[in-house]
Amino acid sequence: MEALIEILYLIFVSPFAEMVAYPDLFFQGIWDGFVSGTLYGLIALGFVLIFKASGVFNFSQPILVVLAALSLVSFYKMGIPAWISVILVLVMFYVLAFLIERLILRKLVNQDGNILFMSTIGLTFLIIGSAQWIFGGRPSAMITDELGLPNGSLEWPMFGGGVYFEMIDISAAVIASIMIVILALFFSKTKIGRGLRAVADDHQAALSVGISLNQIWVIVWFVAGVVALVTGIFWGARSDVSFALQIIGFKALPVLIIGGFTSVPGAIIGGLIIGLGEKVFEIYWGPLLGSGVEGWFAYIIALIFLLFRPQGLFGDKIIERV
Amino acid sequence: MGNTDQNVMMEVKNINLRFGGVIAIQDVSFDILEGEIRAIIGPNGAGKSSMLNVINGFYHPQEGEIWYRGEKRPSMEPYEIAKTGIARTFQNIALFKGMTTIENVMTGRQLKMNKNFFWQMIRYGPAIEEEVEHRRRCEEIIDFLEINHIRKTPVGALPYGLQKRVELARALAMDPTLLLLDEPMAGMNVEEKQDMSRFIVDVNEEFGTTIALIEHDMAVVMDLADRVVVLDYGKLLADGTPNEVQKNQAVIDAYLGVPH
Numbered sequence: 001m002e003a004l005i006e007i008l009y010l011i012f013v014s015p016f017a018e019m020v021a022y023p024d025l026f027f028q029g030i031w032d033g034f035v036s037g038t039l040y041g042l043i044a045l046g047f048v049l050i051f052k053a054s055g056v057f058n059f060s061q062p063i064l065v066v067l068a069a070l071s072l073v074s075f076y077k078m079g080i081p082a083w084i085s086v087i088l089v090l091v092m093f094y095v096l097a098f099l100i101e102r103l104i105l106r107k108l109v110n111q112d113g114n115i116l117f118m119s120t121i122g123l124t125f126l127i128i129g130s131a132q133w134i135f136g137g138r139p140s141a142m143i144t145d146e147l148g149l150p151n152g153s154l155e156w157p158m159f160g161g162g163v164y165f166e167m168i169d170i171s172a173a174v175i176a177s178i179m180i181v182i183l184a185l186f187f188s189k190t191k192i193g194r195g196l197r198a199v200a201d202d203h204q205a206a207l208s209v210g211i212s213l214n215q216i217w218v219i220v221w222f223v224a225g226v227v228a229l230v231t232g233i234f235w236g237a238r239s240d241v242s243f244a245l246q247i248i249g250f251k252a253l254p255v256l257i258i259g260g261f262t263s264v265p266g267a268i269i270g271g272l273i274i275g276l277g278e279k280v281f282e283i284y285w286g287p288l289l290g291s292g293v294e295g296w297f298a299y300i301i302a303l304i305f306l307l308f309r310p311q312g313l314f315g316d317k318i319i320e321r322v
Numbered sequence: 323m324g325n326t327d328q329n330v331m332m333e334v335k336n337i338n339l340r341f342g343g344v345i346a347i348q349d350v351s352f353d354i355l356e357g358e359i360r361a362i363i364g365p366n367g368a369g370k371s372s373m374l375n376v377i378n379g380f381y382h383p384q385e386g387e388i389w390y391r392g393e394k395r396p397s398m399e400p401y402e403i404a405k406t407g408i409a410r411t412f413q414n415i416a417l418f419k420g421m422t423t424i425e426n427v428m429t430g431r432q433l434k435m436n437k438n439f440f441w442q443m444i445r446y447g448p449a450i451e452e453e454v455e456h457r458r459r460c461e462e463i464i465d466f467l468e469i470n471h472i473r474k475t476p477v478g479a480l481p482y483g484l485q486k487r488v489e490l491a492r493a494l495a496m497d498p499t500l501l502l503l504d505e506p507m508a509g510m511n512v513e514e515k516q517d518m519s520r521f522i523v524d525v526n527e528e529f530g531t532t533i534a535l536i537e538h539d540m541a542v543v544m545d546l547a548d549r550v551v552v553l554d555y556g557k558l559l560a561d562g563t564p565n566e567v568q569k570n571q572a573v574i575d576a577y578l579g580v581p582h
Contacts, residue, residue, distance in 0.1 A: 182443075190442040191435045198418050198429050205416035208378065209496060210404030210433040262420075 015284035024161030029283045030276060035169040037275020038176040039234055043248070044255040044267035045183060046227040051261050052187070053196040053220040054105070056116040060124040062249020064225060067131050068093070069232030069241040073143055074135040082146035086229070093225030094218075101217045109213060110203050128243070137243060142236035144168060149237070172234040179230055183223070184264045192219060254302035260312030269313060274298045328355040330389075331500060331532050332377070337386035339372055339556075346372040347383065348556045354500070359526050360534045361547035361564075365576060369556040370536045371413060374502050377534070378410050379403040391499075405433055409498035411489045413505045413536075419478035423469060423488050424460060426477055430495025431456040463494045466528075467521055483514040487521070494525065501525070503535035507542060515539065519546055544568065552576070 019026045043065065050058040068089055075085035104119050145151060150167035187193035198206040199216045206213060232241075235248055255274050259266025278297040286293040305312065332354040339347040347369045354360045362370045375381040377388065379400040388395045390406065398406075409430070418426050435456060441449035464470055467487050472480060477488050486506060493501055506522065507515045519542055525531050537543045543550060544564040552559040552573050560570040567573055 185443040186439065190439040191432060192439055194425075194429060195432060197421065198432075201418035201420055202416045204380070204400075204412065205418060205492075206429075207380075207400040208404060208410050208412075208416070209429050209492065210401050211429075212399075212401045 010288055011285070018284060022161065024158055024163055025283070026280075027158065028163050029279050031163060031165065031169075033276035033279030034272065035173050035275070036279065037272035038173050038180075038268075039231060039271070040251055040255050040275050041268040041271025042176045042179065042227060042231050044252040044259065044271055045180065045264065046224045046231070047252055047256055048261065048264060048267045049183070049187070049220050049227070050224050052200050053216060054116065055113050055200045056120060057113075057261070058224065059117065059120040060127060061224060061228065061252070062246040063124045063127045063131075064093075064228035065232045065235065065249050066243055066245045067127055067232075068225065068229040069142065069236040069245060070131055070135045072229070072232065073140050073236070073241050076143050076146060077140075082143055082148075085143075086147070089229055090226065093229070094222050097218045097221035097225060100221050101214055105217050106214060132243075139240040139242035139244075142233060142241050144233070144237045147233070149233075168234070168237050172237075175230060176234070179227070180264075180268055183227070186223075187264065192216070196220060251298055254298040256312070257302040258305050258312055260314040263312065263314035266312055266314035274301065277301060328357055330354070331356045331391060333389040334373075334377070335387045335389065337373070337376060337383045337388075339369070339376060339381055339383040339386075345556050347376070347553075350386075350553065350556070350558045352551045352558065352561050354532060354534055355549075357526070357530055357532055358548040359522070359546055360532075361543045361550045362534065362536045362553065363538070363540070363543055363550060364553035364559070367555075368553040370553055371504055372556075373553065374410065374504050374534070374536060378408055378502055404496065407496075407499035408502065409493035409496040409500075410502035411486070411493050411504060411506060413508060415482075415485045415489055417477045417485055417489055417492070420476060422474050422476055423480075423491070424457075424464065424473045426488055427460045427464060427491045427495045428456065430492040431460065433496065459497075460491075460495050463491050466524070467491050467494075483510055486510070486518070490518075490521065490525075494529070494531075497529075498531060501531050501533045503533060505536050505538065507537060507539060515542060522546060 043061065046061045046064070047058060050056060050061070071092060072085050072089050075088050076082055080088065100123065104123065105116070108116055108119060149171050152167050154165045154167065154170075155162045156165060187196060195206070195211045195216050196219075198209070198211055199213055203213060206216075231249075232245065235245055239245070239248075251274065252271075255267060255270040257270075258273055259268070259270025274297075278294045281297050282291065282293045330353050333351075334353070335351045337347050337350045338345075350369070350373065362373060364370050372381060376383050379398050379402070382397055390408075395406075418429060421429075435452060438449070441447070442453075464473060467490060469484065469487055469491060472484060472488075477485055480488065490503070490506065493503075503522070507518050510518065522533060522535070523546065526533055535546070537546075547564055549562060550564055550567045551561050552567055552570070554576045559576055560567050560573050562570070
């Protein structure tokens with residue numbers, strides 16, 4: 001009986017008491033969670049774009065993040081100036097988008113979504129293999145200083161303690177937010193955005209109103225590459241640039257389940273829920289379960305969502321006339 | 323309707339279309355005059371839909387030529403053919419199911435919108451004007467086809483007859499010179515068929531749109547069409563006015579069977 005009360009106390013009372021007692025620690029957790037949340041949101045956005053454009057779940061999105069970070073660092077190591085390297089990576093992604101369209105998607109017009117999905121799995125392994133072959137697999141540090149990103153941190157005294165804001169995190173949050181706004185506008189307000197949604201719905205009908213599938217696909221894969229590059233730079237700065245970044249990429253899955261596969265705002269809010277949730281849970285409830293909670297917390301939340309709201313918070317309701 | 327001094331808009335010449343060993347269309351030629359309603363009829367599997375797919379570029383025939391507005395047309399992709407003013411609807415409705423009626427119709431204006439995407443993004447002056455102008459045209463078409471009440475409804479949730487009408491609206495939004503309709507009345511009840519026939523005639527008369535349509539209902543075809551092409555087993559069986567075609571012995575045999 002006493003043990004039960006003890007456990008209930010640890011779950012329901014002491015975490016909240018700690019939050020109130022050490023608000024600076026709580027605020028630090030919120031900030032850290034917010035930054036990872038925006039970055040999760042950005043990765044999820046990469047998935048959403050391609051899903052909206054072609055109805056394909058793009059399994060290769062996480063490896064694109066790795067490829068972006070890895071090639072950026074490698075180009076720099078070859079002696080190419082940092083910003084030229086960025087441009088080179090962008091060119092590389094454009095060529096890749098073009099090749100993916102030409103060699104894979106064009107052959108699969110009007111095919112079932114599952115077939116396209118399988119082709120992105122194939123693509124993933126193709127990229128893993130060739131990236132290892134060309135760039136090698138050893139982890140290295142992201143070239144944040146060379147890109148002119150600020151380093152160091154700000155300490156902001158509050159609540160009797162202090163909250164640290166890493167400069168790189170601030171720039172990550174700012175740049176991610178700007179990108180999210182631009183992408184949201186691009187895909188909701190422009191002709192290309194409308195074409196993209198049309199292509200996602202029905203290939204034949206899109207062709208019949210004069211939308212070129214090829215052009216739309218190259219655009220979305222390129223944009224997905226740009227998103228991967230930004231995510232790669234900032235995640236690379238937070239950990240190392242290595243193939244392990246893929247795992248972070250797959251964190252976007254629970255984000256998508258929460259936010260809905262078809263919703264841009266959903267990706268952002270889903271990202272924030274996961275980012276904030278796992279940080280706060282780790283700090284206050286983690287010790288109770290033995291730490292490492294951050295690894296699986298997101299998936300549990302996703303499971304709960306799947307039970308009660310399978311289309312996610314903002315996903316299109318699935319309408320099926322029978 | 324049925325003027326004699328019309329110009330030829332399209333001429334298909336000696337089209338041969340094969341899928342592996344299967345011959346879908348065999349040496350078929352006919353023309354479509356400016357401003358007419360041209361019907362393509364024939365039993366199931368006669369190659370009617372294949373013919374439409376050839377005209378609109380989904381299929382590329384192995385042999386044969388297509389002359390459009392006085393010029394021989396090179397091999398083109400469907401989206402390029404759409405740019406030349408050919409719009410179509412589909413036998414099994416192909417709509418953007420996640421979008422509303424108005425959004426679907428707006429996709430028909432896609433080719434006519436050419437303001438820079440940057441201005442569209444920030445909803446600035448010229449881009450706004452362009453959007454408003456196209457929106458106005460779409461609203462006109464929606465009025466014309468009497469689908470005002472479902473403007474904001476996602477089309478996936480609409481009944482079949484209305485979906486067919488939205489599809490027609492989207493094709494019309496392209497301001498086509500040639501409109502291809504693949505069984506526009508399939509699966510409709512009598513009342514819906516009458517409505518659709520009326521719309522087709524109105525489109526032809528008020529917008530001056532040339533129409534080529536496939537239809538099974540003979541009564542409807544005889545009422546609507548200026549001239550009729552009859553296909554059977556991929557071959558041209560007859561070509562002429564509804565009256566001529568109706569009296570043609572080969573057509574009667576194909577439809578009713580030959581007594582042995």
